[in-house]
Amino acid sequence: MSDETNTPVLEVSDLHVSVGGKEILKGLNLTVGAGETHAIMGRNGSGKSTLSAAIMGNPRYEITSGTIVYGGQDIAELAVHERARAGVFLSFQYPVALPGVSVVNFLRQAVRAVRGDDVPIKAFRPLVKENLKILDIPQTFMTRYVNDGFSGGEKKRLEMLQMLMLQPTLAILDETDSGLDIDALKVVSTAINGLRSEKRAQLVITHYQRILQYVTPDHVHVLLDGQIVKSGGPDLAHELEKHGYEWLEKDAA
């Protein structure tokens, strides 16, 4: 990453992404500065998850043109794990189960991979304990297999636990709020807010403004048919709630 404080954390320019030959993102532009939290809203199928997968580098998502610049560097050539090691984190909408892989083992490997150095067990344990407390997760979680037989809410809490352990520079939260009851939503929001800092940035992807009551964004963008059609402040989320996406569809047309 560049040392210059005014370098944006993320700069997406004219991004076109196809999945299985079908174009989903059609020239998307987005700049996220350090210390900022951006919300991306849009209905199902608008391209929200495609954007997060493309930033993370999932090979199933093909970038046909445009660039993704992270910390001043074009990351097109970086594999998924290299992006993660550079500080990008994606909280998945549908986290994958890893049967037989315990949460504690997985976290240890992830922390070691991202830090590039083993964390002594003495330092690792209290760190886990502290984060479990923030997320209101019982200790018994640690010996369970990653996402295997987890409820929707448990999966999202585990995603947040991974985020807190990895302390990413750019955290992308893909519908982390969906399927959460109000208590879980508050816990998850606390985790996200706790990570906000001058050097970090967050991209909260959602189709409800519900989570934005707890995580106040600096900027709100509306994604429609693969492009950002409107950007604004936190008030935009409220307007959307009031008028629905159709209001913007008319505008766009």
Added chain:
Amino acid sequence: MSTDHMNVDAGPETSLRDVVTTRGGNDPAWLATARQDALSAYEASSLPDRVQHLWRYTDPQRFLPGERTPTTPDSHFGDLPADCQDATYEHVAGYALARDGRVLRSALDPLIADKKVVLTDLCTAAREHEDLVRPRLFSLLDAGGDKFEQLSAATFAGGTFFHVPRNVTIDRPFVVAHRVGGDGLIASRSLLVAGEGSEATIVFDLTSVGDDDAPLRHEGLEIHVEPGARLHVAFVQACGKRVTHAPVIRCRVERDAALETVSVALGGALVKSLQTTELVGKGSDVRVLGIVFANGRQHIDHHTLQDHVIGRNTSNLDYRTVVADRARSSYTGNLRIGLDGVGADAHQSNHNMLLSKKARADTIPELEILTNDVTCSHAAACGPIDEEMITFCQSRGISPRDARTLIVTGFLEPIVERVPGQQLRERVRSAVADRLDRVV
């Protein structure tokens, strides 16, 4: 078919008869006669029919002794495995050291020996504990006479005899460490008996002396779990890559008894394993667990049968296979619920992970249900590692190679963690890790 192979085997068959007579010379008369009968049955039987599932994927010819002659067991075991050095019996209840089919030495925690637990060589037991051995030995052999089972019954050099008396409960495992060498025929017979209401764990740790040793190993085991007993047995086979191994395991589980077997197959060039379990009483619980991890050109074939002769009991089978390089695994399994099997609750599952395009896994789980009112299921799957799992791990900074290792280890772990004895379990884990290091 039988005539053909009899001609091929004409020479060595003569020497087999000599060996059977010699080995029977130290046995009580009833056992010497049983050996001769088994040899006659072996000679009279034809090779197994390859149309049947049992031998569909593996050529039985390769298990005939041919030019090989029975190996005279070496009397030297070599370095002791770590768990057999536990002089204070803190982690193990006792151990036996076996070479080439014969138990050379055994030792028990004196407190456990006081409870009349027996762990010794089968031939010794036949002389010293006729009352325990004679009524049970060979009683579970396939009446139809599995050819190779008859071969081990005729020519066995020895084997493990393990008996836990009624109502004796032992919390630590017994370990049988067995090394095989040379390139001859190594035959053994073992008999395990968990007496009524008893509880015990025994682990078989099978290795070969050197990587170049290439014996043909015919091993027969009979396991009796008497009413209300609980027995946990593990077989960890980590022989060299030139060994041919053909275990036949026959289990009989009586009412309210529990048997859990865990089989780990890592070694051998060619392995053909058969395990059958008869549930002959109500209230029993059987778990048949296994992993296979093959690479190079290994060929590993497992067949299992859980036979609910009587119902109102449960059986669960879980076999997991990982094949890499050009290795091949075949799994065929049958779940049979007999006419009196009402209320049986029986499940079997076989999952296979393919780590290369040239690796191959076959799986055929079958159900044979002769009565109503039972709960049965079977599941089988074959495929490569799910790419989404790898991407998920990568998104947490883990390299694709480390991700594959993590996923395969996790796939096997629920079975590995059922291997009793911490040292053996850790050895299995590190053997799996070593192999993964070479193949992912």
